[in-house]
Each structure stands twice: as C-alpha cells, then as structure tokens.
Amino acid sequence: MMSFIEFMQLATHVGLHHFLLFSAILFAIGLFGLLTKKGLIPLLMCVELMLNAVNINLVAFNHYMPVPDYTGQLMAIFSVAVAASEIAVGVALAFRIYRDRGTVNVDELEKLKG
Amino acid sequence: MIDFALYHAWLIPLLPALAFVVIGLGTRQDKKTSAIIGITAISASFLLSLGVVGAVLTKRIVMADPFVMKTVWARIGGMELGMGALIDPLTAMMLVVVTTVALMVNIYSVGYMEHDSGMGRFFAFLSLFAASMLGLVISVNFLQMYIFWEGVGLCSYLLIGFYYYKISAREAAKKAFITTRIGDFGMLLGILLLQINFGTLDFIELKTLVPQYIWVSGTSFLTVIGLLLFIGPIGKSGQFPLHVWLPDAMEGPTPVSALIHAATMVVAGVYLIGRAYFIFAELPIVLNVIAWLGGFTAFFAATIAITQRPFKRILAYSTISQLGYMMLALGVGSLSASMFHLMTHAFFKALMFLCAGAVIEAMHEEADIFKMGGLRHRMPVTFKCMAIGVVAIAGLPPFAGFFSKDAILAAAAEVSFPLYLLASVTAFMTAFYMSRLLFVAFFGEVRDDCPAQETNAFMRWPLVVLAVLSVISGAWGHFAGFSDWVFYGVREEEAINWTIAGSSIVLSLIAMWWAYQIYVVKRWSSFQIARRLGVLYDLSYHAYYIDEIYAFFRELTVDKIGRLSLWIDTHIVDGIVHGLGRLTKGISVVLALPQNGDTQQYVAIFYTGVIALVAYSLFYAVKILSVTGGAF
C-alpha cells in the first residue's frame, strides 16, 4: 500500500506517469467523441485529439529515455505534419460531401454497407 | 481385258463412287447428264465384273485359293487396317449379280424418275450405294466389310427417305437405320473380339488362325464371337426379331426397293456369313442358331405375307422369308445352296419389285392389290414378267427358284427333318401368297376407274432382261455346276433328289391351284376364311403387333429414362452445383451483416479489438514476469 508521502511525491513531482496519464485521458476523450459525435468535423477534431495524445507520448518517452536522442520528437513532428495534411484532406472531403449530400451526419453516410 | 479386270478389281466400286462425287458436286441439277453418268459408271463396273468372272474361270481361282490385293488403309495404336480386293468365285458371283441388278435398276429409274425433280440426287445415291455394295463384296477383312456395311446402310437410309417430305418415309428411314444399327452393335462387338483375340481381321489370315485356335482352346469363345457376328446379319438381312424395318422400307422409290431391299443390300448379311464361313462352319451351336432362326423367320414372314394388302409389302415380307431361307441353308451347312438361292432370288425378286413399281406408277400410287384387278389386259408385258417371277419364286421347274430352293430343301433334309418340314410349309405358303398377289392384281375384271397403261421403254426392257435371267439362271447354275464353283469345304452332291423336288412341286401346284380357286374362280370367299380364322388373321394382318411392342419398350427404356435423366440433371446434379453457389452466397450474407455502413460502429469494433489485444499482451507480460521472476 502506497504511503501518503509517496502519493504526494507522485502527485507533485511531475514524471513520466503524469504524461502518460494525461495522454491516456486525452486519447479516451478523443475516442469517446469519435464514438458519439455525428458530425464529420467533430469527428475529425476527435481524431486530432487522439493523434495529439500519441504525440505527447512520443515526446514524453523521448524525454525520459536514459540516453536521450531526438527520435521521439522527430516522430512527433512527422505525426503533426501527417495530421495537418490529414485534416486538410478530411475537411475538404467533408465539404465535398456536404455539397453533394447536404449532410455531414455519418449515420446517413452508409452507401458502402455490404 | 480379263487380266486388266482382275488386277483392277478395286475399280469396280471406285467407278460408281466417282460417279457419286461427280453427280453430287456437279451435275445434280441436270437430270439427263446425271443419269448418263450413273449408268455409264455402273455399266463399266458390270463389264469389269464380267471380266473378273472370266478371270476366275480361266485362271482357276477357287474358293480355297482366292486372289488377294490389299493395301494399308491406316495404322493406329499397333493395329494395321487394310483395304483391298479379295476375288474368289463367291465374290465374282456377287459382283455380277450386284452389277447386273444395279444396271437394270439404273436404266429402269430413268423411266421411273422421269417426272421427279430429284433425279440427279437419286442417281447420286444409287451410285453411292453401288459403290458401297461392291466394296462390301470385295472386302478383304472384317473392318472393310463393316465400313461398307455401314455405307450401304447409309445409302439405304438416304434412299428410303428419298421422298423426305413424306413423314412416313422419313420415319421409315430412321427406323431402318436404327434397327440395323442394333445389329451392327453386335457385329462390332464380334469384330472387336476378333481383333483383340487374333490381332487381325484379315479373312485370309483368320482362315489359318481360327482352326489353330480351335485346336488349342476349343470353340466356346469363338461361339460367342460367332453369335455376336450373327447379330449384324440379323439386322441387315431382316431376320426375326430385327425384321421390322424392311416392310417399312418400302416407303422408298420402288427401284430402290428392288435394288437395295430385295436383291443386294439385304443379302449382305447372308454374304457376310458366307464370307466368314470358315469361322461359322466350325461352330455347330452357332450354325444351329442360324438354321433355326432362319427357318423360323422364313415361316413367320410367310404367315404375315399371306394377309397383307399393299403390293410392295407382300413382296417385302416375301423377301424376309426368302432371306430366312438363305440363312437356313447356311445353318444346315450348305454354302452353295444359300449362295445359289441368293443369286436366283436377286433376279426374280428384283424383277417382281420392278413390276410392282410399274404397276403402282400406272395405278397412280395406289398400292392396295384389292383395288387393282385385270391388269393383265392393260399391261401385258409387265404381267408376263410378273408371272415369271411368281412361278420362279414358287419353285416350278424349269424356272430359277426351283433349282435353288430344291438345293436348300435337300440340304435341310439331310440335317434335320423338322427344319425340312418348316421349309416345305414355308414353300407351300410362298407359292400361295405369291399366286394370290398375281391373281388379285392381274386377273379378274378391269375396273372402270383403272388408269393403268403399259409403261415406257426404259422401264420395260429391264423387266424383260430380268425375266430372262429369272428363267435361265437356275437351270444354268444347276447344269453349269454352280456348286462346283461356290462351295465350302468338300464339294457337295449335285443331283436332284426327286422325292424332295417332286413333293415340293406338288405342294406348290396345290397352293397355286388353291389361290386360283379362292381369288379367281372365287369358289371360297376369302373374307369368310379370314373371319373364320379370327385372331390368327388379326395377328398376321398386324404383323403380330411387333411394332407396337417395340414402340412400347422404346418408350419405356429410352424416352422415359431420358426424361428422368434430364430431370436428374437439371434438379439434382445442377441442383448441387447451384446449391453450392447459393451456399456461398448465404455465407456471404451472414458475414456481411457487421458491414452495415455505421462508421462509428466500425470504430467501436476496431478499438474493442485494440483493447483486447492490449489486454492479451499485458496478460502474457505478467505471466512471463511471474515465470522468470521479474526479469525480462
């Protein structure tokens, strides 16, 4: 059983755990949004949240590595770039779909069902 | 000339074949040219055949030592199949008979087919038939014989169905082909067994191999082969129970009936057994079967012929009966009697058929003899020829039939008394029904509406020639020593047995007198007799309902099973195939259920999967840690 002092240390001294916890919460929020939101734009935003959760993980692990190099940060920057292009394409698609169908509600976009 | 004919015997069938090609490809539309080409070809074959006879006589070619020419037709799978010409007295006799009758029929057809637009086609088919028949006659082996055997079958089919627009002709042609095909099936089996067993089909080679084989392994296997081979002649020569096609075959033009269904093709079966007599003669069981089946057929067909009304149908049943006679002769071991009868029968039966053609044409296609009458006043030449034919078949001396029939009766009496009795009864009935035909059609009063007139010269002269042959061929054959010439094994005794001959003459005379009393003097009413006989008359009139029985069995074993198989194929075999297709489709429907287009459900399933994977790997990580005691 963790002692109070240990708990306080953990709570006040920011370490890897906090980053991981934070990114996990961010990821969960994103996932929740992804599963519940109906509009395409909110969905894309939720995906952004999840991607950023991953970025945080990458940077955090990189920071706490015994022999730090910049691999994780490099990956995070890649990921940001990919996310940026993804959002650009995604929003453009959303616009096209809205023009075409008059809706961006994913429940109504079911043409590909088997 | 004689040497040329002998060494070029293969030309005999080839010339008509060429005529067929030329007429078929070129002159089909031109009636006159076609007729000239056909007749020229068959005349040349006729002359060559005479040359062959001359060669056989002068060069002393005998049955035991034939003249053979052959070439390889095909080599396949280790078999060597030959074609060629085998010349011995039997062949020479057949060549002359076939070409004579064919030539007469060709000439006759010029008159007969005058007004038919298909005359070119007719001559083409006749030439093809002559080619096939002559090819069959000179066969050197069983395969060549089978090939031409089917060839004459084809020509018979084409010519029976010559008036193809008539449904009856079309059906008769089909029936003829299929019925003989059943016979050919048996024959083919026999030939296959010979090929497999002896490795050759050549008559000359088999002639030496067969006795050796019998000496080593006995006759039981050869008996099977012999019986199978005999099935072919049963079909082709109209023996019971495959005789049903021959009466229907009279749907063809009458010259065809004369040539194919009386004189030549139908005797191919007899000729086959004669040619292969070196096998059959060794097999007593097979000979017995042949004799009894032949005797029975002769009797059976005669009982049917007695009640028939159409002119050609009577002749057809009489042909079946006479073919039975020839078979009987072969069965009792007398090749020469059988071949002798074959020759005389060819002449007098062809004669009678050609007379029938003349009569029916003169009557404007009326075939029922009871609608004729008094024709002897209108068609004197035809009447005389017909009378000669009837007397010849009834077996009164000195006409042809007397000598040949006597030879058969004598041969039968030597072997088996019951067979002799059967043959005598048949002879009696033959004399009766042929006289009936003659008396009903040609005697009595001329009907008022009778259109008959004497026919044209093309049709008249062949009749005269054949009539002459019907008179002299028997006596000539007898006194010139036919049985010295065509025989198997030991030469047979020649002299006429006057007990047999005398009783047969007496029987024939009684029968003719009887027919005269019924149909000319009308002492007894034929209708009363028919009614008195009741069921027997019915059976005979309807040919023992054999056609109906066959139709029933065909329906049962062919058409019903055919429909059943079709049902099985479309519902069961195809059903399984389509069922497999439907099964695949069904599975795909089930598997496609989660694919419902709800993106968020996909996401949920995806992340559930991710969580499951993570949980699984965690579980294993813990497990490994606990096993290794904390160290990774």
Added chain:
Amino acid sequence: MEFPLLSTILLAPLVAAFALCFVPKDDRETIRRGAAFATIFMLCMTVYAFFNFDTLEGGVQFVEKIPWVEDLGVCYSVGVDGISMPLLLLVGVIGISAVYTSWNTEKRPKEFFILLLLLIAGVTGTFIAQDLFLFLLSYELFVIPVFIMVLVWGSTKRLPKEFVGMKFIVFLLMGSAFMLVGVVMLYVNAYPAGERTFDFAALRMAGEMGHFSDSFQISTFPLLLLGFGSLLSMFPFHSWSPDGHAAAPTAVSMIHAGILKKLGAYGLIRVGVLLLPVGAKYWSPLIVTTAVMGVLYAAYIVMAQKDLKYIIGYSSVSHMGYILLGIMTLNATSVSGAVANMVAHGMMTALFFSQIGYIYERTHLRSIPELRGLAHYMPHLTIGFMLAGMTSLGLPGLIEFLPEFTIFVGTFGVYPVQALIAIFVIVFTALYVLRLLATLLFGPADEKYAEIPDEQGASMVPLLVLGAFIVGFGLFPSLLMNVINCGIEPLAPVFEQIANAPTMMGTMGGVR
C-alpha cells in the same frame, strides 16, 4: 536459326487483334476481313506444319526456346509432337470456321473479333507450349475472352446469360485452382531448389528417375483430374458445359466444344497421365466407370432435349466420355484412339454448332419442334447437318469412325463391361442423331422458312473447310493417324511400365 513457325502461328491472331484495335469500329468490312485473313493465314501455316511434320523422326519438332524467368526455371519454349500437332491443326480449322460463322455479327463487331482472336491465340499457346508455366498461362488466358463474350454476345434461354457466364467461369476457375495445387506440387517435388524447371521434358525425366513417389502420384493425380476433368466436362462435373453452349454465341460454342474440351483432355494426357502414370493407373477403374456412366447418362438426356444447342451440348458430353475412357484405359491403342477422337469430335461438333448458328441467326429459333422441314429450302444447310450427324453417329468413311473403333479395341480387353456399355451407346447416338435430323430437316415444308436464304458465300466456309477435313481424314485416315502414332509410340514404355501397377481395385492382370 530456323523460321519460327509456331511463334508465327501464335502471333498471327495476336497481331491481328492488336491491329484491329486501330480500325474504326463502324468499318465492319475491314474488321471481319482482317480477322478472316489472320485465321486463313493461321490455317495455312498449321496445314504447312502438319504436312511438314516428320513422322519418321517423331519427337518434338519446330522447337523454339527462349529463357524467360530464369530464377523459376520458366522458358518460352514451344514445339509440337504427334499429340499436339493434330490438335494445333484442329485449332486452325476451327478458328477460321468460327470467324466465318460470326461473319454477320451486328453487335460491336470490333470487340467481338478482337476477343475471338485472343481466344484463338490462347488455345494455340496451350497446345504448342512445351513449358508447364507457359501452358498454364495460356490455359488461364482463354477464360477471360470467353466470359466477356458470353456476357455481351450471349443469348438467354433456360438460364440468364449472366448467370451462365458466371457458372462457367466459377467452374473453370475452381477446377484450375485444384489443378494449380497439383502443378505446384509437381514442380516442387521434381527437383531440389535451384534446379527446378517447368520444362515438360525435364519433368518427365524427373518422373522416370523416380522423383515422384507412388503415394505422391496417387494423391496428386486427383487434383489434376479435377482441373482438366471439369474442363473436358467429365461426368459429374459437366453441368456448366451444356448451359455454357446454350448461352454462348455460336463462335464460342464452336471453340468451347471443339477446342476447350480437347484442351482438358490434352492436359490430362500431357500433365496427368505422362507425369503421373502410376497415379493415373491407380484411379483408372473409377474414372473409366464414371466416364462410361457419363456417356450413357448424357446420351439419355439428349433424348429428352428439344433445344438444338442443348442437344449438341449433351452429346458432346457423351462423346467426351469416350475420349476420357480412351485416355484412362492407359494403353497405346486406346490413347491413340482418344487423341484421334479429339480431332474428330472437335471438327464434327464445330460443324454442328456452325450450322445451328446459321439457322439461329436468321430465325432466332433453335428448338426442334419449331424448326422443321428445312431441307426444302436449304440444301446446303441440310448437307451440313447430315454430314455432322453422320459423323457423330460414327459412320465409317467419316472422321469419327476409326478413332472410336480404336478406343473400343483398346478398351474392350481391359474393361470389358464398361466398354460394352460404351459401345452400346452407339445405338443411342444413332437414335438421337436421326431423330434430330428427321425432325429438323425432313417432313412437310413450313412456309415460314421459305424466305430464309440458304448458306452462300462466306457462310459456306465452315461447311467447306470442316467438311473437307471430316471427309478427307475419314477416307484417308493415315494422314492423321501417322502423326498421332509417332506421338504415341514413344509413350508405349510408360504404358507397359504401369501395366502391372496396382489400381484401387487391386492389381489387374495387365493389358491383354
């Protein structure tokens, strides 16, 4: 280097198809003349090859060999021996007949003739391939044109053509899937890695050196049999074939029945029997029995059919049963009969289909009670039907008699009961063929056909070409048989070797 004869034959239709792509699609005259020219050229070359085939020397001739994928041991290797030479000739003959039968194609003639030429090229490649890989490549290649042609130019009778096209392709691909497994097993087992090759001769050598164990052969042969057997419409895997005939356009029916089925039989000999003789021997009693069942069963079905294409479709199932019977009896006589019968039946059935196509194109009828009395107005068509019918029932003097006779001689000594049934079916064949001919051609005239022209000019070509070969090879069989003999003779040791190999029924007494 010698003139690359076989490559020229293979390339002729391909080049023509390529050239046709640049012809404007409305120019029907140029398109069909181009296709005709290519097939005439092909026929001339194959006839030249056929008569220049040295029967004394034997073996594989006109060989060309160019390495292709060396890592896998694949070669572009073509050549013909006594078995494939007659079949190549068959392709040439049927190719030209198919083009002339489709002479009046109205719908998209350009695409039709291009696909037809591709199809012909595919089957040509299969027959001349001396490399298993090339063989398989060409083997799968023809399926695509067939599929498209059934869908676009087919006709819907009993079943919709789309359905039939699908059934057709699924059946064939299922079969080839099994076969592919078998072929890969052969390839892997023949030589150790690095030395592997697809060359037929090398694979046979491997077999002779005993690289294929008996149990391997026994387990692999059924895979090949399924593949090739379903293509040759072996009972009970035949049901795609009559439907396929009925739905396909005439030219495809001709090639399908005339060549594709023979391809199955050819593959079965070349790959199945020659590479895996012991396996073939083991399964032969079963296959022979089903083959004979198929012969009888299909003949029975024909009796109940009314549609001309179904009649010929089922009759070709029945005839292919004879060929399968000949092959699986596994002796030199029966196999040479089977090979000869492949040529014979191909020509006969192609003639039948071209005649049916002629009358169907003009009347859009093809069931026999509706079509009747055609002889009154169409003598040439009548000759065509009669010739095909008489060949079908095995009339001597026409091409199919001697092959059937040879098969019977080869089979009767080994499987007497099966052979007996098979021989009896010749009576049935006569029955259905004559019924068909009688109703279709003879009997009273029907006025409604009076206006239809008889075969003339281009539409006579199939009758003339096929008829010439049917009669020519029928009267002078040695022309054909000598070539086949020199293909079969080298195989005699194989058959002798397996004469006493065990079958599923136990050891048989050997070939008597």
